[in-house]
Amino acid sequence: MLLEISVENVALIEEATLELSPGLNAITGETGAGKTLLATALQLLLGGRARSEAVRAGAERATVEGTFLLPEAAGPEMLADALGDLAEEVDAEDGLVLRRTLTGEGRSRCYVGGVSVPVRALGALGERLVSYHSQREQARLTEPAEQLEILDDFLTGEALEARLDHEELWRSVERDRRELAEVRASGEARLREADFLRFQIGELEAADYSTEEADNLARERDRLRNVTDLQQAAAAATAALASEEGGGAVDSVARAQGELETALRFDPGLSGLLERLAGLSAELEDVLYELRSYVEELEADPARLETVEDRMAALRALERKYGDVEGYLEDARARLSRLENLDEETAGLEARLAEGELRLEELAATLSKGRRKAAKRLAKKVQENLAGLNLGRTEFRAGLVPAEPGPKGRERVEFEIRPNPGEPELPVRRYASGGELSRIMLAIRLAQERVEPGATYVFDEVDAGIGGETATAVGAKLRQLGEKNQVLTITHLPQIASEAASHIVVAKEETRGRTITRITRVTGEDRLKEMARMLSGRIDDASLAHASELLVRK
Template sequence: MIEELTLRNIGVIERAELAFSPGLTAITGETGAGKTMILTGLGLLTGRRADPALVRAGQEQGVVEGVLTARDEAELAEWAAASGGTLDDGALLVGRTVPANGRARAHLGGRAVPAATLAELGDRYITIHGQADQQRLRSPAHQRAALDDFADHGELLGRYRAAWDRLQRCRADLADWEATAARLAAERDRLAAGLGDIDAVAPRAGEDDELRTRAERLANIEDLRVALETAWAILSGGDDAPGVLGDLSRSSRALGGVARYGAEIGDWVSAIDQAITLLSEVANELGASRGELDADPRLLDEVHARRAQLAVLMRSHGPTLDDVLSWAERARARLAEIDALPTSRQAVAEEEARARDEAERLAAELRESRRRAAGALAETVNRELRRLAMRGAHLHVRVEPTSLGPSGADDVTITLAPHPGAPPLPVASAASGGELSRIMLALEVALARRPGDHTFIFDEVDAGIGGSAAVEVGRRLRDLSRVHQVVVVTHLAQVAAGADRQLVVSKRVSDSGATTVVTAVSGAERERELARMLAGDESPTALRHAKELLARADVGP
């Protein structure tokens, strides 16, 4: 609830400090005195747009500050901490600074915050009911929440939301499984295709080097053949020449005949014989190689084709043939891992189906309860409207199925037929500003079940009414103030008389200009203010009627 509100240089208000009752506070004053600026200040504290035109003429900035407290201090402290602020001696300090030039600033609990944080504060703790401020019915979600409040669906909604959260997790698990299954299938296909290509070629380690050597050999086979023939002929000789081996044999025999004349001659003979043995082996190999040389060009084409196959594999999995063989080894191991994973989605899908069935069961239970509550809420509000001078108006609450969501599977629509025979229309379109405030008063009274920390602010709630209807409006405001803080801006003494505290807004004019002041009145001052509201003067008759109103309201002067 709002304990204090301070405004400095806002519109016609130079400085005003307002202390609100925890019950019902009435704000009164003549038209044009500046009551709207108080509502504007409250709007700034709840994140409304900050217009530099609000700053008092000649001033650099306007400031609005509020002190908020709650019965549930721990909850308020937790919300403030989540928003970046702290409580000061159990109170939350909120402020908004609006410069004449530049951007507005917001503060909450000693920290600078975005204006959106103040809007969250308003959604949670403060509701302004005026012609342009119907927060309670501004969206289907708010209308559904109002019906759920009336039906006391907290426990049922908690069970449904737990089931909805479980369904969302199961859906995410199923989506993850399907995405993973698709990814693994794609990975398996890629690995299998790569291994198929490699297995079709069946490369061997080092084969690329062997083929490169062989290709070079085949490309130069004629030069190789001439070289081999020449070397073989030199070693083995031919028809016209004995060859190197023949010459060495003759040398060995010649030296062998004189070996007895010196030990070194025997060593020479041994060395020549060893050379003959080695060169004979070389000559034999040269002779054999001569016969194996084949100049068939198809052999070279086959080598080139094989090298091309290996090059394809190395481009895909290389850059070297060793890399290709290593990739194939890893791919076979990964395929074995994938093939070992579960391949059935049945268990995951069955869990998702069970979660969906539970959510749908609870959603159906919610719908049935909402439909019962819709009729009761409409009947309760319509009964209140008849007492609030809206006898011909009729509120309708419709519950229609929709897809599953975080709050069930229902769309809730609240409409109003302003008079008999008129079609039901959205409430904001079917009622004037004053009627709209009275509708919201009737709704809030219907929803008020237990004490809370919310503040309700009503503007124009008494527009166009008087007499017994005004008394009923005052009575309903007082009923609501027993469970929530209520602030009402009113022109009717019948409404103001029921307030626990009355604040009078008045304009004072001096040579330096006009300014607005706010004064809390009690005792004789309050009687005079009520008399002014009743008759426009402080005549004895008006003062007597004012005392009677206060006595009837049982709040004391």
């Protein structure tokens, strides 16, 4: 429910703050006063298209702010669906505040609960908060897709589940159909691909590539290329450990060991150091042995070097061609295996598709049966509401027409009316006038069994083309809708305005040489005067008496 809306510098509205009531709120005013501006501001707040001309001339920016009371049960889910992760940052405990600013250059900023959000998020939230109906929006009632959505709102039980399951399964079956068509259409291409993969796999298997071999060859090549330097370094290291003159590390450690053995006779505490020297001497001897063996084995081998470099060149060529050679080989084998089992895969796909299509037929049949029952319930409820809207002689029917199977089933719906007995039954889109569309749409809204919790309905001139008793009936039905949901209606008719729990007047005036639109909530004497103006175009004793009588009857 919309608790309050504030508008600043939107077209002719310089500044206005309006508190709204539950139930029916009527917005009235003379033609051209700017009644629709309030609805325009609300659409802007709820993510509608932002036009720079909406900013009042001379102002830097326009601002619209609204406070909504969310239903306790559905509020958190509503925010999560519209805002995603941003919903966690929004505090809506005392009312959800939406705000939108628009500059003269057309730049727009949107906020929900003080959190900056993209305009699409504001729009998604707006669809859940407000249901907007204007003469243009009413034309949607003639569209087959909209009529089917309205009918499906009356589905229950198995039929409702079938509708959801059918749409999901249809998408899955369509994917299988496309995949099977691709498999069949690309048969020759797949055979050529299989031959090419066999060639590549054969090449890679014959090469016997491995990253371990490539690393080992690189080390061997470096050793063969630098054998002279390696011999010199190893010989120098050997000499440093043990030389013919006895000056090497092995000899030095042996002399130190002998000295400690002598000193040990005078201080047994040196035994630990002596043991460590003995171990060091043994380790040096081992190193010396291995170094001498290494020097003996080192020799230049040009033939082996050439062999190593040739093998490395072959491996590098495979790397340039295939990238990750081992990974490519694994993928190629898996792809070839799938291609070689194409017949089996195709058979499995055909079986799955046949099963899916059979299940679709079952779901479509259940859905069709449910829609036939729903069409009768919808027609009965709409018919009852039409009687209360001074269209009692009008017959309404929701007809099901066979259609090409699709995600929503195998039929479309056509709303049809017979305005008077004996006349032909024709589709709403071909027969109903603007006023009839307004009333039919209102009758459908009143008939709907599942209403968006907390939604506010906005009717922009639902009274087009009606008057007298019909206007009285429409006003009563709008009040009835207001018992379930908050309703805002822009109207010219006193019969409708008199039914409202809250009456808002829009007036145009000049101040400081500028034209502005004033928006005021009227009660008591002020409301009586506005009703008198609406009744006769002037305020006098007769119109005031008539207005008083009209309000008293309510």
